[in-house]
Amino acid sequence: MKKTVARLCLSLALAGASWGLLAGAAEAGGTLRLTHDLGMGGAETLDPYDPNRFWPTMNLVFDRLVAPSPKGEAVPELAVSWSASSDVKTWTFKLRPGVTFQDGTPFTSADVVYSIGRMTDPTFNSPVRSVLGIIKQAKAIDPLTVEFDLSTGEADLPLLLADYRALMTKKGSAGSFKDHPVGTGPFKVEKISVEGTTVLDAYPGYWRGKPHLDKVEVVAIADSAARIQALLGNQVDLLLTIDPKQAPLVEHNPAIATQHVATGDWNGLMMRVDEKPFDDPRVRKAMRIAVDRAALTTLVLGKDGGVPTCDDPVWQGDQYSWQGKCGRDVEGAKKLLADAGYPNGIDVELMTSDVEENMVAIAEAYQAQAKDAGIRVKVTTAASDGYWDKVWMKMPFFVDSWGQRPATQVLNEGWRSGSPWNPTHQADPAFDKMLDEARGEPDFAKRRERYLAVQEKLYEITGGLIPYHKVILRAMSSHVKGLDPVLVDCIRWDLVSMDE
């Protein structure tokens, strides 16, 4: 009875709202209202290379040379084709002819050189420099041809250029991002109001054709509960991600549609391989095989909240995904511990923090499971403030959280000796050599074989327990059409529409 009343009220409200829409804008198109979480506290800027980039608008306004396909391949965007020298250190990219910026000027190689220059400028400190810093120089060969010289062979440069931050901006535009940013994307900025509502208009000259929507509004709502309220109250149409715990609020509502999007985001328990007792590979392995990954995933993320993995930072959607199998082996773990000199089990301290979602839950779930193998875990929750500064990569055993990256990037950033963001302090020359050979192999099939071998080797030696990759939940009004269940930076915004 109560439900019927609620539904009746809701449909009345919706009927009123859609009538209003019909009266307001008769022609097709319409406005899509999405939210952003004000995560940079109002310091958001439309400069794609700035650490405080205004992320939900980025792929609406700007394009990349290369886009990631949902399968993890590099597909043409502003570049139509590319080729490399045999040592994969020199790359030539052909640009798409006829592309214009939103102010009408043509997109050329000079803009690429300028953009890459800013991304890799050591004085500018852009986060994307960690990915594209291997580009020593970008040269314009002719208006539609660019050549990149790399400091090291990288067969997957196109994948690195598909990074969500490697967006192309106009030559000389450094000072323009505050007031009138210009990109080649499907929507142009009409009004920037980071703490209110930012308005974007369709760019009719978009190279893929005029977008279906007329407008996109980006509404700032910092609180996650308030965002759900806004969706339920029909004040916004799309929440790109919601907390899985909020799923029951929207799941059985006929006015709301949800999408599950598999990602390469992960949490992990990181053991430093240069600290006792984790300097012994047997201890590390025992710590890892004591876990029932499927059960742990459900426990921490909820049903359908994640995909179990075998300590593999490369996610299942990547074209180099290894997809190894790893069951729980409590007896095996006990035996490994006994061999390593801990016949009566082992005591460890695990540092965590609620600096990000799930980080405390995963520590507690691990504590409960590991106990069966005689691993006694003391969970210590540190202040979220300063966690990345004082605990992360500094303590012997801590909880970590990473976002999705292509195989070459995550393996080189996280597991190569001496990399600045190497959470387990892994330093294994044989592993590095395998990684170099994989990265420098021009032939795709052979390269894939090598990357699989790299991941298999990693499973043997790693100090990183990575039990799952996350699946994010997206919620939207059932009026939103044409939005595929893909990551934000793969969304084809020009194809999204609102039905009446």
Added chain:
Amino acid sequence: MIVLERLLSTLASLALVAVLMFGALEALPGDMCTSYLGKLATAEAVAQCRTEHGLDRPAWERFGRWAGGALTGDLGHALKRDESVVSIIGPRLRNTLVLALAAAAISFPLALGLGVAAGLKRDGPIDLAISSTALVAMTIPDFVAATALVLVFSVWLGWIPGIVTVPPDGPILSLLPGLVLPAAALALILSAHVLRMVRASVIEVAASPYVEAARLRGVGPTALVLRHILPNALIPAIAVMALTLAGLMTGVVVIEVAFNYPGLGRLTMNAVYDRDLPLVLGVSMVLAAIYLGLGLLADLVTLAVDPRLRSALGRGR
């Protein structure tokens, strides 16, 4: 004399708040640079950021510089938002004032009327209904009240927007539709407190000898209430109202966050989250000044309307 004394003690309290706030923020682990640059910050980047924002200077030096500016009305420059603290706080203070005044405008007449009614009909069915409703309203946490209001009026009925989507510096008129629910949520809690205070005060005054004397002199019931009971019962209520208003100004964090209202409360949350020291200090000082200022005002008003108090203090000296 007494006014000057109260003024001085208010200023001393403000100074104390500044020192305590600065010390507390200083004692937190990490700083604005580590929180701003986040997980992937290199040591050099953090060091560069600290130098850039003067965080490598000793704490007392930074406090001294800040306090010196504050005395001239300059609260410094926010670290994360590239703007002066005063210009960030300005429009948000305005919005919070609008919200507080709207809540007060709904709740004070309501609370006065109901409080007097309940007090005069003490223990009768009217009093019972009013008092128990007030008790329930007082015990409901503000976020529950906010959620319930949104559910009914925004999600089910679709009458009023559930959240505000206006930027902090938007025109006041554009705030109005979104103002209704947060003001109602605040008024609900506020009314209950004031109502109970008025009721108690009315009961006390009604039982006092001079009201009894007036009644014996043959003063009619209306005149008795308007001329004898109300003025005397209102004196303590004024103080309570001023203090609730102060509490309202400073306690709007939950409500503002829940309704996405662009005021000081939401700013406080964000500033603390960003570890933006000058901004947190600035907001705290403004809120403390309002709180203490309204307390001072309440005292002065009480003093002005209650001659007994004045003479009692006068004699004491």
